[in-house]
Amino acid sequence: MALDASLVGRTYPPGRVYEVSREKIREFADAVGDSCPAYRDPEAAKALGHPDVIAPPTFPIIFSLEAALAAAADPTVGVDYARLVHGEQRFQYSRPIRPGDRLRTTVEIVAARTMAGNDMLTLACSSSTEEGEHVVTATCMVVGRAPEDAT
């Protein structure tokens, strides 16, 4: 069943607040093999003009994918959640993420189409502080693969 184009524009309100910690930043930087001191050493980050350490560019996947997948799992969207794969990902920053940031993520469906039986759903996950300062938008395109691909 093709995705309904009228899904575009639908939004999902923020779930829980994600609080960024310096240990999680360090753990994530280790996991992507990145030894850059700006992720670990406040003095190194200050030398670059930041008030504290910053998070690696793809760090927001931790909370944005959870928000996006919750929206994709909405039964009224109609994607086969069990056949979901990650098609595209993008991060657009207003400022770097820092320890202590308490981020709330709103999800908006920005594209929904079906090609050759593959459902392609694009979700913009906009994360802001509790005070309303926008920090990053993580946009992901997930693909609900056509059933014919099943093996």
Added chain:
Amino acid sequence: MSDCDEQQVPTDGEHKRTTSAVNARPTWGGVEKGTQLPPRTYVLKRADLVRYAGASGDFNVIHWNERVARSVGLPNVIAHGMLTMGTVARVVTDWVGDPAAMVDYGVRFTRPVPVPDDDVGASVEVTAAVTEKLDDGLVRVTIKAVHDGQTVLGKAIATVRLP
């Protein structure tokens, strides 16, 4: 080793084209369309996938269970696309010196990176070049990531703010 360490790079705006050019922090005025970033090769092993699963919270079994991965038609356990994306970002952030300079970064996951159960792992060769100079100190960098002779990321583009 990564070298986005402010102590290794000139910060006075002096654009040095010497043998240490790969360590010189790029400036907007000093790059042009076609400027190549230092190429890198990254190796992903099974332990890296386990570590990334824990750090990211993505415990999808196709990233750690070979039996399940093969049962769904994959050649082996595959790396998280986001691990590849996060690893490949270093070619840009190491070049620019300040990771926060990368204000926009997007990729398409075109092919999986199978990771064998051995001590060699899977290597990803990364090249990148400035493909457009924008206003406001920004440049666009296009990244190419190749595993086993095939491109694994499509439309891999970063927008970077340079001093």
